[in-house]
Amino acid sequence: MPANLPPEARAKLAKYSEARTVEEKIRALEEFISAVPKHKGTENLLLWARRRLADLREELEEKKRRRGGGGPSFFVEKSGAAQIALIGPPNSGKSSLLAALTNARPEIADYPFTTRAPRAGMLEYEDIQFQLVDTPPILLGSDSGMNSRVMGIARNADAILLVVGLDEPSLAEIIRSLVSMLEDRGIVVTRRRGIARITKSREVTGIRVEGPGRLVGATEHDVQRLLSQYRIYNAVVYVEGEVGLDDVEAAIFTTLVRKPALLVLNKTDILQSQERLKPALEVAAQLGLEAVPVSARRGDGLDVIAKRLFDMLGIVRVYTKQPNKEPDPQPLVLRRGATVLDVARSIHKDLVRRFRYAKVWGRSVRYPGQRVGPDHVVEDGDVVEIHAR
Template sequence: MPANLTPEYMEAEQRYKEARTDEERLSALEQMLATVPKHKGTEKLQSDIKRRLAKLRELVEARPAKGAKRGVSFYIPREGAGQVVLIGPPNSGKSSILGHFTKAQVEIADYPFTTRRLQPGMMQYQNVQIQLIDTPALCPEFFEPWLTSVIRNSDYTLLVISLTSQSVLDEIEFIKSKLAEHKIELVRDAEQKFDDEGNAKIRAMIVATHLDLESAKDNLSALKDLYAREMDIYGLSVKTNEGVENFPREIFQRLKVVRIYTKAPGKQPDLNDPVVMRKGSTVEDFARSIHKDLARNLKYARIWSKNKLDGQRVPRDYVFEDEDVCELHS
């Protein structure tokens, strides 16, 4: 079976070949493992990457630290309904967002560069969780080269800026230009994430914080005039809760996923633990995600939906809507 390696994997492999330090090699290997297609044709390749990762991690963690923590990882496994990465300049409010919407223990301070490593947390939206990842600040004085891989691997990115910053436009333009150097463009939407040359269109939204402060709403309006064609812009204040209630829903809707509830024949569905799949997924995709033999032997499915179906049989190519209930028959 051909490997059919993706442009994202090929870029990570090139980064590994060009890496000069063990930390850079570790970052590239973690990205390679995250992006390699998972099928029988790549089993040997996956095993080789895992072997190299284990050996390199052991080497890095055994080395005496020089002002840095041991065992720092540049890759965080995806959890929940999607992985959302928070990027932005110093003191933009990224850590405040993570701390407010998740149970993660974050360090929040008025001085810059408080966040020095990736920090994940899980945000609740109804009956699913969304993974938020805080990242080190992006600015001319400080730029972590491995951060671009984290952005590429994300399902969605939030460019967090403070409406109180006197240089907010310069901060946005710097981040855009720096990402462009690494073949990354932040966009509202994209049909295809990567092209054959490794260029990435990353779906993103600008989150404007400190909405509660004086002149913030005027600044937000000006920001929308300048950037609304490129990305959606969302105003937020975790201090006064402006924009807080709708924030999880806004993020969930942009992840482009659907929740599917499983149902055994003659029993009630479990509405507390949905299976999350990409929009456009079919009954056959759903069956295959459970087990390939189930997809192969599938005879039919029954669907209960919010608006139109009430247990009717549907074909294999039926496309799910959010919160459909599915009963598979093989």
């Protein structure tokens, strides 16, 4: 149940949620944490607040690093169709996977904490490329600065490969704690988990609960009462999946984002892997997490990773062409559901204004070269010829 906070602590929290800059947020959170009485009922709240504080401090540090000075930056510039973060505990084989899937040659060793900074390589999938980013290991159950920095990479990525090794005896536990560490940092990788997102807005009157999900164990009135204690009176609470009052309270601190993720069960070549695979796959199924068994060392199972990533990223490839010419062999990569007007926009923003119609070849049309309007939704593999004024 949500904590019963003294008015002073609520006031501090309200200050936090009104803060604009990272520095302001940090100060407000520090004040909040010192104003909250420490007991069983406030445990969760303090945990979220401290994590959020750790991340904000890390964000500030990262900003300084990027401005120059203060050590190497952890920020990896995106390239290719999508950026995919390789996340996992020490020694699970993240760097080995990067080496097996891309042309990058990271350091690989049989001792933990070999990787100390992110490193990228390109994974080819048919005619596009994904950028894989190898990261330092996550230390499970810790609030270290390194964990925050790696989580920052995960948050920024378009998808995540969770890499664990079948040489670990208690793999099911490792998977669960990895998933919950990500969730604590606002990154949801499992399909089962419900999500609440609070958007404060002066344009709505009162608290409006909307979205494809539903509240469980609480009414809209409960949500209203909870948020009013935090001085949030006008907001949209977006719910996805089954959402409880605790989730709504957590959403005050963290904006949850759902990230496509694939669980990579590495080291299938070792002797114990067969008996360990079954419980690991069971946990993955319970959590609603897609899993692939692979061996980075022998190369087994690796060929399915790129295709799985492509499918879960929700992207389509579109080949543009000019009249009486061959289509461009390099596709544009757009999100699923994109229209021909989006295609025009990504060629040149001017084309949106000048757009007349398009001719399309491929799965989204009934016959080759069909003439379509701006709202026509494209599909993967379509060829599009834009006609403009």
